[in-house]
Amino acid sequence: MTQRVAFVSGAGRGIGRAIALAIADGGYAVAVGDMREPESRETIALIEKAGGKAIFVPLDVANSASVLAAVARTTAELGPIDVLVNNAGWDELKPFIQTDEAFWQKVIDINYFGTLRMIHAVLPGMTERKWGRIISISSDAARVGSSFEAVYSGAKGAVISFTKTLAREVARKSVTANCVCPGPTRTPGFESVIDPTNAKLLESMVKGVPLGRLGEPEDIGAAVAFLASERAGYITGQTLSVSGGLTMA
Ligand SMILES: NC(=O)c1ccc[n+]([C@@H]2O[C@H](COP(=O)([O-])OP(=O)(O)OC[C@H]3O[C@@H](n4cnc5c(N)ncnc54)[C@H](O)[C@@H]3O)[C@@H](O)[C@H]2O)c1
Known part of the structure; x- marks a missing residue:
């Protein structure tokens, strides 16, 4: 049987890297799609060290031509895509009142449209072959809100609603579509907005987590x-929170 x-989009670092490693461990050949080539090469080295197979595919999910080229390149080098993980995401923390339309567009373009672009490019092959898994990384911010992340929360909420309808549309083709919602998780992206040396702030975040710690990228990778x-x-x-019990709805 072929592999x-x-x-995995945004697999150069953080949660995406841990997802790529976990999926490779499950026997898949993995396309590491990202804008960051050096970091992506590190992800690939880790996968290869563990005995897996991976390639780097340049990707900007905010650009339709880049998405189509990435899917074509993956198909040519590894074969048709069976599993798509929409992980690439971006945000900057600021009160909604201080944001403008250019900011809204950037947040929605990467987090929501990026997911649509990837799925639109990959789905026809999955339905034709009657097998597929689509997993989109949303956020607990979409489920319960998160101060200073209003537009991001809306975009991630859109990913959840979209996924439910998509799941209905493609179920008879044996394609599944689900969302995974991380809570606060230690990644380079997280540490660029939350100062990792601010013990007081980190302590207050951990206080709200029943399991008593922040998430690690591997927690999300496993799910x-x-x-x-x-x-x-x-x-x-389905929408699965992986957040130490922070949200239970
Ligand atoms: N870390 C958290 O606390 C947390 C919580 C909830 C949800 N999330 C979500 O998890 C996902 C991963 O977050 P992270 O913390 O690992 O982020 P990160 O910033 O550490 O890593 C994100 C990766 O995505 C890539 N990326 C960004 N924009 C891209 C684009 N336009 N095209 C292709 N690649 C792009 C980056 O180059 C980077 O390698 C995101 O969707 C994020 O919204 C993270």
Whole structure:
């Protein structure tokens, strides 16, 4: 049997890197799609060291031509994409009142339209082959709100609503679509907005987490690898928080 293929956007670092490693560990050949080539090469080295197979694919999810080129390149080098993980995301913390339309557009373009572009490019192949797994990384911010992340929360909420309808549309083709919502998770992106040396702030964040610690990228990777697996074939349209119990709805 030929090796199944997974595409992970934003897999150069942080949560995306941990997802790529976990999925490769599950036996998939992985396309590491990202704008950051050196970091992506590090992800690939880690996958190869663990005995897996991975390639780098340049990707900007905010650019349709880049998305189409990335999907074509993955298909040519590894084969058709069986698993798509929409992980690439971006935000800057500021009160809504201080944001402008250019900011809204950037946040929505990367976090929501980026997900639509990737799915639109990959879905026809999945439905044709009657097998597929789509996992989109949303956020607990979409489920319960998060101060200074209003537009981002809206975009991530859109990813959840979209996924539920998509799941209904493609279920009869044996394609599943689910969302995973991290809570605060230690990544380079997180540490660029939350000062990792600010013990008081970190302590107050941990206080709200029943399991008593912040998330690690590997916590998210494990959940995504399960949803990407053959075993998760009866799960679709779901939203799974991986946040130490921070949200329980
Ligand atoms: N870290 C958290 O606390 C947290 C919480 C909830 C949700 N999330 C979500 O998890 C995902 C990963 O977050 P992270 O903390 O690992 O972020 P990160 O900033 O550490 O890593 C994000 C990766 O995505 C890539 N990327 C960004 N924009 C891109 C684009 N336009 N095209 C292609 N690649 C792009 C970056 O180059 C980077 O390698 C994001 O969708 C984020 O919104 C993170």
